[in-house]
Amino acid sequence: QLQLQESGPGLVKPSETLSLTCTVSGDSISSSNYYWGWIRQPPGKGLEWIGSIYYSETTRYSPSLKSRVSISVDTSKNQLSLKLSSVTAADTAVYFCARCPVGEFDYWGQGSLVTVSS
Amino acid sequence: QSVLTQPPSVSAAPGQKVTISCSGSSSNIGNKYVSWYQQVPGTAPKLLIYDNDKRPSGIPDRFSGSKSGTSATLGITGLQTGDEADYYCGTWDSSLSAGFYVFGTGTKVTVL
Numbered sequence: 001q002l003q004l005q006e007s008g009p010g011l012v013k014p015s016e017t018l019s020l021t022c023t024v025s026g027d028s029i030s031s032s033n034y035y036w037g038w039i040r041q042p043p044g045k046g047l048e049w050i051g052s053i054y055y056s057e058t059t060r061y062s063p064s065l066k067s068r069v070s071i072s073v074d075t076s077k078n079q080l081s082l083k084l085s086s087v088t089a090a091d092t093a094v095y096f097c098a099r100c101p102v103g104e105f106d107y108w109g110q111g112s113l114v115t116v117s118s
Numbered sequence: 119q120s121v122l123t124q125p126p127s128v129s130a131a132p133g134q135k136v137t138i139s140c141s142g143s144s145s146n147i148g149n150k151y152v153s154w155y156q157q158v159p160g161t162a163p164k165l166l167i168y169d170n171d172k173r174p175s176g177i178p179d180r181f182s183g184s185k186s187g188t189s190a191t192l193g194i195t196g197l198q199t200g201d202e203a204d205y206y207c208g209t210w211d212s213s214l215s216a217g218f219y220v221f222g223t224g225t226k227v228t229v230l
Contacts, residue, residue, distance in 0.1 A: 037219070039163075046120065047155075047163065047206055049219040060216055096162055100219075103210055104153035104168035111162055 002026035004109035022097030035100035122222035129228040140207035
């Protein structure tokens with residue numbers, strides 16, 4: 001049974017870098033033929049795709065976040081990571097990691113709330 | 119701002135049918151597979167439909183998907199109180215040199 005679990009600080013100060021980790025169990029990030037991605041949802045708002053990574057190398061990012069985001073994989077720990085720099089209050093959201101076989105996200109983590117505030 | 123447009127809300131009585139539209143363009147829905155997600159507030163989204171009209175294992179056949187041109191539709195028949203949730207469409211967009219994924223604006227389903 002594939003499981004994803006997000007972890008990281010729940011509070012980040014403005015202008016700092018948000019860092020989250022997604023631990024994957026039940027599948028290997030490096031060997032599977034899937035994209036692995038991050039999606040966020042501001043309080044009371046809709047879903048926003050942040051970016052995805054394929055075969056631990058190929059990345060795709062949201063055009064609106066591309067200048068601030070980085071997604072990588074730690075194959076030794078089977079973890080996906082997200083870094084979002086220069087955060088503002090607008091980056092306050094629940095952050096989800098998910099697996100993307102082709103055109104859909106089929107397995108999701110439970111989500112991690114990150115609040116940007118001083 | 120999402121490039122996939124959905125109605126903000128739809129409603130119907132238990133047992134009835136609702137449809138949710140998702141309008142896009144030739145760079146996304148027109149040339150890509152569409153998926154649909156159900157999200158009960160406070161929980162992670164759940165995949166309902168992929169590849170326009172396929173249901174993952176465990177999703178009842180009350181949920182159906184279709185696509186025509188640059189629009190897609192999610193149908194829910196035999197509406198149940200447990201179907202009250204937010205629903206999102208999603209697909210890849212190829213309008214830029216690097217593809218990116220887009221979600222619809224979301225639709226809240228209310229069971230009257």
